[in-house]
Amino acid sequence: MLIFLTLLSFLLLLLTLAPLSHCRYWWVRVWEFPRVQLLTIALILAFAASYYEFDSTLWVTCLQVITLGCAAYQLFWIYPYTALSRKQVADAQSDWTGTTLKILVSNVLTPNRQADKLLALVEQEKPDVLVAVETDQWWEDQLKPLEQDYPWLIRCPQDNLYGMHVYSRVEVRDAKIQFLVDEAIPSAHLLLVTADGLEVSLHCLHPMPPSPTESDESTDRDAELVMVGKSVEQRDIPVIVTGDMNDVAWSRSTRLFLKVSGLMDPRRGRGMFSTFHASYPFLRWPLDHVFHSKAFVLKDLRRLPSIGSDHYPFYVELLYHPQQGAQQQKLSRTQDDEKLAKEVLNQVGGHEQHVHRPGE
Structure with a gap:
């Protein structure tokens, strides 16, 4: 023994x-x-x-x-x-007013044929933006009823488990699909313009994970995160970066992304909200994310019921309140972080200027 x-x-x-x-x-x-x-x-x-x-x-x-x-x-x-730690993002108070944005992120799992569950979930939650990944043409056809309530649609159906669709009730401008580090891995970059004129830069990602069936190394995933992170750092409008990052919230690469981008993680201080794997409770960790700039505070954060995928959908409701948001503390960045970010980008020949900055 x-x-x-x-x-x-x-x-x-x-x-x-x-x-x-x-x-x-x-x-x-x-x-x-x-x-x-x-x-x-x-x-x-x-x-x-x-x-x-x-x-x-x-x-x-x-x-x-x-x-x-x-x-x-x-x-x-x-x-x-964990709930024992200090919250990075403040809870919105009932007397705080401002524009809200509801984001629902769902990795649907391409072979999954339970599209009715996602449609029912969207009908129940009524998000302003639905980001669906691993979507192919079959999923686009099944989700077509959403187009009545979500007139702005960015579509990139693919059969390689990396398709992406973004459905929005909020007006979309200057949208672009990009293949930042791999010609088979799309990302969506767009400008949301709310009814009261608030402009938000939204970036939707689904990089390839390091695994024996996907990529031998984490280089491409890490580089895509750093590219987008550095590209949004100096934006003078609010930013949201979301999607299935194929990276856990507590990894060094996600931590580096938060440092170089200056964005906030509403999970910190609230819980793990693990979204993968839906079928194996002991093998479960947070892979689906919504990161945002300090101008937002949090109204709601939930892991939603299963839709038959290996991922649970993830839901976040944000309140635009820059006065209160300014008091929130982003992660500090060091010269070593900058050096590491540069090394990651150099490995793929990438640069933050390669990322579309909607609205500019």
């Missing part, structure tokens, strides 16, 4: 330390995802080492130091995404 605990403890240590490297291979980067699961395993191993009586007390103590150290490290990363 002691040999078994020892092997598991050192394997846990290896998986915990692996993401510290700058290696971008999928089999390294993937261990940023299951931090909650690794934390749970670490605590179980620490308990097991103390529960059983072994001849070598010193060795058991060493194993407990290793496992509890791993647990503390994993907790460091996920703590900001």
